Amino acid sequence: MVRSNHxxxxxxxxxxxxxxxxxxxxxxxxxxxxxxxxxxxxxYGSARAFSAMFRRLLGDNPRDYLQTLSKLSELV
Incomplete structure (x- = not known):
C-alpha cells in the first residue's frame, strides 16, 4: 500500500x-x-522539532511566517 501511494x-x-x-x-x-x-x-517531541520541520517546508520559523502573513494581509 505504501509503495502504491508513493x-x-x-x-x-x-x-x-x-x-x-x-x-x-x-x-x-x-x-x-x-x-x-x-x-x-x-x-512532535518538542516545539523545536516542529519548528525545524516548518522551516524546512516553508522556509521560515512559525513566528516569522505568521508575522509575514499578517503584514501581507494588512496590504490587501
Whole structure:
C-alpha cells in the first residue's frame, strides 16, 4: 500500500505525513494556538522539532511566517 501511494503521490510517506501535519497546523497557528501546543498535539517531541520541520517546508520559523502573513494581509 505504501509503495502504491508513493507512486501516486510522488512523495515518500514521511513527506506526505509532514505536509498533512503542516496543513493541520497552519489554521491552528493562525487562530492563535501556541507552537508548543500545536507541536504536542501533532505528535512532535518538542516545539523545536516542529519548528525545524516548518522551516524546512516553508522556509521560515512559525513566528516569522505568521508575522509575514499578517503584514501581507494588512496590504490587501
Amino acid at each position: 507512486r501516486q503521490l510522488k512523495m515518500s510517506f514521511n513527506a506526505w505525513r509532514q505536509q498533512l501535519r503542516l496543513m493541520e497546523a497552519l489554521p491552528r497557528l493562525l487562530a492563535g494556538d501556541s507552537v508548543q501546543r500545536v507541536a504536542q498535539d501533532l505528535g
